[in-house]
Amino acid sequence: MASVIVVDDDQYLREVLSFMLERLGHTVTAAGSPTEALTVFESQRFDAAILDWSMPGMTGGELCEQIRRDPAVADTPIMILTAYADQQTRDHALAAGADQFMTKPLTLAELSSSVEALVNLRG
Structure with a gap:
């Protein structure tokens, strides 16, 4: 299966997502902040990344933009996961380079199905 990083500042949601992904057979690395995620990306590569939109210090969109600027990890398929279902947030997430946008x-x-589609983006 796939190697997935989950980035969410909410520990409970991070644990639930990690549990769900592990139940599906994926290997999961969890990060509690965008800064922590960027540090993890320095030493690890992932088949997919799931980023929360609303995090202190840096949004999931800003994190996505930073990932896209790093040639070593720029091709990582990214999903933005958020409670915001409005079109403006969706547009911002996709403009930041997200491949998928899902609401909680x-x-x-x-x-x-979403993680499978993300992983298949890599071929």
Whole structure:
């Protein structure tokens, strides 16, 4: 299966997403902040990244932009996951370089199909 990084400042949501992904057979690395995620990206590569939109210090969109600027990890498929379902947030996430945009809450089936689609972007 895939190697996935989950970046969310909410520990409970980070643990739930990690549990769901591990249940699907993926290897998960969890980061509690965008800064922590950037440090992890310095030494690890992932088949997919799931970024929360609303985080202190740096949004998921800003983190996505930083990932896209780093040639070593720029091709990582990225999903923005957020409670905001408005078109403006969706547009900002996609403009930042996200491959997918999903709103919370989500089901195990939705997560499974979305991560599979992300991983397939890499070929």
